Amino acid sequence: MVNVVAHRGASAANPPGNTLSAFAGAVTEGADWVELDVHLTADGEMVVHHDPVLADGRVLGELSAADLPDVIPTLAEALAACSPLAVNVEIKPDGVDALRPSLIAKVVELLQSEPTSREFLVTSFDHDICDQVRALDPTLPTGLLNAHGETLQSDLDRAASAGHVAINPWHGIVTKEFVDRAHALAIAVNVWTVDDPEQMRALAE
Incomplete structure (x- = not known):
């Protein structure tokens, strides 16, 4: 979604x-x-x-x-x-x-x-x-903001273990593999800030 x-x-x-x-x-x-x-x-x-x-x-x-x-x-x-x-x-x-x-x-x-x-x-x-x-x-509902790729995976683990429902990373550090892992943990991924339509389509896919 x-x-x-x-x-x-x-x-x-x-x-x-x-x-x-x-x-x-x-x-x-x-x-x-x-x-x-x-x-x-x-x-x-x-x-x-x-x-x-x-x-x-x-x-x-x-x-x-x-x-x-x-x-x-x-x-x-x-x-x-x-x-x-x-x-x-x-x-x-x-x-x-x-x-x-x-x-x-x-x-x-x-x-x-x-x-x-x-x-x-x-x-x-x-x-x-x-x-x-x-x-x-x-x-x-709570979510963890993240701007640094080196802590993204550990922040995802923290979100899952602490009961947070989302992780909100800068769009430039997000990969499909990360999104798949987050969704497998029932954690929503909300990227920021995407204003370019092509980037939006790529991230949505």
Whole structure:
């Protein structure tokens, strides 16, 4: 099965993505899933932004939500904007360390409040974060992000042994043999970020 995932929403048509217009655009353009990135502000608000800092260098985790540009949505606003699409929530590991436990708990709590018919996948490059999500709610699907070919096989083994349902690698390191092995372990493979139609066809095959 092949799903179309709108990376940061319909970001090509609504640059730079991770905005309400990009998420609404993903619905309009017929995506199956939306991928977005979440951080926590100093006053405990989950906000959707790719980097831990703003363009002017200010750190998200050191600011209150009221200090942020209006274009940065809360996670709740983002989920509403792309409803009813499935959502891959990436918990970013590069924010303020002291806020991380609260961020993980708040993400789990919010997703638990969503309709049970809606699909979610929580991912991170910090695989300990994924383990912590599962510890809080083993029913919430989780997946391991990977950008390095040398750890891809060991990450797949970790996903299978720890109960994660997916592995999300950079498309350039994926082989047919890897996908076959993942599927044999009942692990979904979600590659990122593929914008070229020929690459899409090759990966789908």
